[in-house]
Amino acid sequence: MAYKERRIPFADTFNALLHWREKHVKEKSFVVVLSVLVGALGGCAALLLKWMIHVISGFLTSGFVVSGGNFLYIVFPAVGVLLVLLYVKYGVRDNISHGVTRVLYALSQNKSRLKRHNMYTSLCASSVTIGFGGSVGAEGPIVMTGAAIGSNVGQLFKMSPRVLMILVGCGAAAGIAGIFKAPIAGMLFTLEVLMIDLTTVSVMPLLLASITGATIAYCASGYEAEFFFMQSEPFVTSRIPYVVCLGVFCGLVSLYFTRALNMMENMFRRIHNVWYRYLIGASIMAALIFLFPPLYGEGYEAIVSLLSGNTEAILDGSIFYSDRNSTMFILAFVAALTVTKAFATSATNGAGGVGGTFAPSLFVGCMAGFFFALAANSILGLDLSVKNFALMGMAGVMAGVMHAPLMGMFLTAELTGGYELFLPLLIVSALSYLTIRFFEPYSIYAMRLAQRGELLTHHKDKAVLTLLKLDNVIETNFHTIAPDKDLMEMVKVISLSSRNLFPVVDNDGKLLGVVQLDDIRNIMFRPDLYRKMHVQTFMSSPPAVLRQADNMEHVMKIFDRTGAWNLPVVDDDGRYVGFVSKSKIFNSYRRVLRHYSED
Secondary structure (H helix, E strand, O other): OHHHHHHHHHHHHHHHHHHHHHHHOOHHHHHHHHHHHHHHHHHHHHHHHHHHHHHHHHHHHOOOOOOOOOOHHHHHHHHHHHHHHHHHHHHHOOOOOOHHHHHHHHHHHOOOOOOHHHHOHHHHHHHHHHHOOOOOEOHHHHHHHHHHHHHHHHHHOOOOHHHHHHHHHHHHHHHHHHHHOOHHHHHHHHHHOOOOOOOOOOHHHHHHHHHHHHHHHHHHHOOOOOOOOOOOOOOOHHHHHHHHHHHHHHHHHHHHHHHHHHHHHHHHHOOOOHHHHHHHHHHHHHHHHHHOHHHOOOOHHHHHHHHOOOHHHHHOOOOOHHHOOOHHHHHHHHHHHHHHHHHHHHHHHHHOOOOEOHHHHHHHHHHHHHHHHHHHHHHHOOOOOHHHHHHHHHHHHHHHHHOOHHHHHHHHHHHHOOHHHHHHHHHHHHHHHHHHHOOOOOOOOOHHHHHOOOOOOOOHHHHHHHHOOHHHHEEOOOOOEOOOOEHHHHHHHHHHOOOOEEEEEOOOOEEEEEEEHHHHOOOOOOHHHOOOOEHHHHOEOOOOOEEOOOOHHHHHHHHHHHOOOEEEEEOOOOEEEEEEEHHHHHHHHHHHHHHHOOO
16 A cells, blocks of 8 residues: 555646646647657667677677687577577567567557567567677667657657657657657658658657757767768769669669578578577578678678778678689679678567567668679779769668658768768669669668558558558447348338448358348338248348458458449358448548647
């Protein structure tokens, strides 16, 4: 009892504070305050994640030799993934992989609500996965962590789903801005990847959260760009045709990367035994990392080596170290890195690790751009800047994989300080995006949700239909009747009902057909037929039958195809549930549209 007595005053005080806020502080003003709070917490979470990865990785690899292979590349990543697998299976007991996809699902299907444990579990799991050498990135987990912070702060202050959506975006933007020191890219991430609309209500909170997260990163680690890049070779307009070719090349590399990840993920999904998945995934990951050490962890050291012109360093710690002076071998090695990164990343996650595809796409982009320039120079005798093209490749593959050309361009510029290459970055990002759009209409994060009709997009009509749920528009005040009842029983049911539509069901509740009042109006006042005619003789089949699991976009397509105004709904076993009317959907559609578009 004493414990409860200490808790009640705090709860009362907090509720009184909420009541005072509702009376004296407008929601739009309060959202701005919360966005700064969420931005600060998201920025701190990003710093903590980077620090944890750096400490773990630095401790484990401090004794590695540079001039030869290191067999601990086989051991450390496998051990790290095993620790995370045990932590998730027995500690978290929830699926915390695919962070960005889960944030998209929460926005589309769960009223922007994320669980409390998501504020720290992804952070802990990914720091061990990456710190021990898992070939994934920290950005997906920090998006999940930041979004969960925004969601739970909003829930704490009892904000509406519309505001929760903005705060989820604020947390994700702050996480990206904090981990990359890239405030513009953080904001663009929420617009292009999470597909939150940029309105007068959302623009200021998103901007403030992103700036706050980046400011915390700047204060903690200085104003230097995340990757060192000095443009020693100026870009000239005569290189534009090669930049155009690089854009298309990056789009094709993005397509390969996306489909390789999906293929491997589908393979691991078919393996139901978690320990078999671990053994297969850890074996693939460890073998690839041992052969190609730049795959270890996020791979940022390899990116820095190529951007700084220290090309030979990419073979440090490798069994191929002695070939570091061979241009053709380096070309082949970089090509192998570009091809195998997708397999190493999917094997890490498939084995039980937790990480994202942000860093892998930057890594693949850098390798692809470097390979393109070095191959052109070696084969065609050109004099392209491999550093510049490596930088452009980062923007191109990021734009293609994420379906986010603006974010890819600004993120690369902010990461490296390469603003002087703004025009070629823009060209490569745009062309890469356009190329992959011919083959994949959705990003690597959104494609599975889109296939299930659960994706919230900038398309207002589709977005509102995604937010609507069939269960919320089902009407159940229809009187049912059995097929063996006679016309007299039918007339009695009609007299008790305010509807002109009657579902016919059997003893198990399965829908057999419907009776429409207009179809029996000419016989319902003929007593001589009351005992002669039965329901099964005058019932009819509905123009279509809906399933409870159908999404609203599919439901509206069926309404349009049939021209019906009312359609029955059944469960998976065919049992009658209720009816859905087009007018009820339209009313709900207008209500949701007003609620989420309030500006």
